[in-house]
Amino acid sequence: MNVELSSSRFERPLRLVLEAVPPEVHLGRAGMEAVVEKVATVHSAVGLDAVNIPEIREERSKSEKGERRKPFAPRVEPRELAYELRERVGVDCMINRVVVHLERERQLDWFRETWERFGVREFVLVGGERSDVTYPGPSVPEANTLLREQLAVPGLRLGNICIPTRVGEAARLGRKLASGADFFTTQIVYHGDEFTALLDALRDAAPPPELLLTLCPVRSARNIRFLHWLGVSVSDDLEGWLTAGPESVGERSLAHIRQTWREIVDHHRSANHPCPLGVSLAPIGRVPNATTVELAEGLIADAGG
Structure with a gap:
């Protein structure tokens, strides 16, 4: 598969990443092909800098308002998807890896193999779901x-x-930078002031880390309940506005994301913040590729690309 890149990749002032969830194992080859086609379509339109592949594990809801209707199902290994995307679409991948479940040496072997066999050199390290559990593997730092x-x-x-x-996130990020982190990907953000407050607290970080802001278009109230399940901060007022008309949730979602992004970009510029900003798009549910492309192009334009 040959992908003809848009020139916007080489002109825009931000890093653009797309999240691609590994397909469920039972879907077989068709599941893998669907993910590859999705990434190729978006990449050919806007020129992705990377694909962010999460490691999906069974976990519990992080909010009483949360709902996950579809039960957990085993998924293809993220590094297998990363290899397919690099070979067939020509895009680099980063893998989200939960590091607490394997002892240090076994964990190190996994990372070494992932580089040597699958060609992945960028990772997002993730900790344990529960703070009251002693895990066999290392903490993130x-x-x-x-x-x-x-x-x-x-x-x-x-x-x-x-x-x-x-609470205390800026100090926590400072300790992770000191232990060797290069960049951070945020939880899905729907309220700009939550992010700009953290940005201001990181002004004196040395070196200033790259921050990939995760943005998520949705199509339905059900999608929003799943965001609650993930622990995403969505205020009652915003949820009420998004779901005021079931047929307009998607359109309102895009409008709100664009407005939030513009507020963050304006704040970043006016305060001359040293932290580089990027975007990680994480569409949830059956968001059409055209919608993802439209949003990506709008965010690039808003950033001055």
């Missing part, structure tokens, strides 16, 4: 240091997760 010291991968980049609404 420990894993940062372990990989920096013992993984010989040229151009290795390590990302960690950022939750803007979490």
Whole structure:
């Protein structure tokens, strides 16, 4: 599959990433082909800088308002999808890896193999779901240091997760930077002030980390209930406005995301913030490729690309 890139990739001032969830194992080859086609379509239109592939594990709801109707099902290994996308679409991938479930040496072997066999050199390290559980593997800061010291991968980049609404998040990010992190991907953001407050708190971080802001278009009230299940901050007022007309949820979602992004870009420029900004698009549900492309092009334009 040959992908003809849009020139916008080489002109825009931000890094653009698309999240692609590995297909369920039972879907077989058809599931993999559907994901590859989706990524290829968006990549050919806007020129993605990377694809962000999460490791999906069974977990519990993080909000009483949350709802996940579809039960957990085993999925294709993220690194297998990453290999397909690099070989067939020509786009680099980053893999979200939960690091707490394997002991240090076994975890290190997984990262080494993922580079040597699958060609992945960029990772987002994720911790355990529960703070009251003792896991066999390293914490995220420990894993940062372990990989920096013992993984010989040229151009290795390590990302960690950022939750803007979490108390003390800027200090937490500072400790992760000191342990070897390069960049952070945020939890899905729907309220710009939550992110700009964190941005201001990181003004003196040295070196300033790249921040990939995760944005998520939705199509229905059910999608929003799933966001609650993930622990995403969506105010009652915003949820009420988004769902005021069932037929307009998608359109309102896009309008709100564009407005939120413009507020963040304006704040970043006016305050001359040193932290580079990027976007990770994470469409939830059956969001059409055309909608994802439309949103990406709008965000690029709003950033001055």
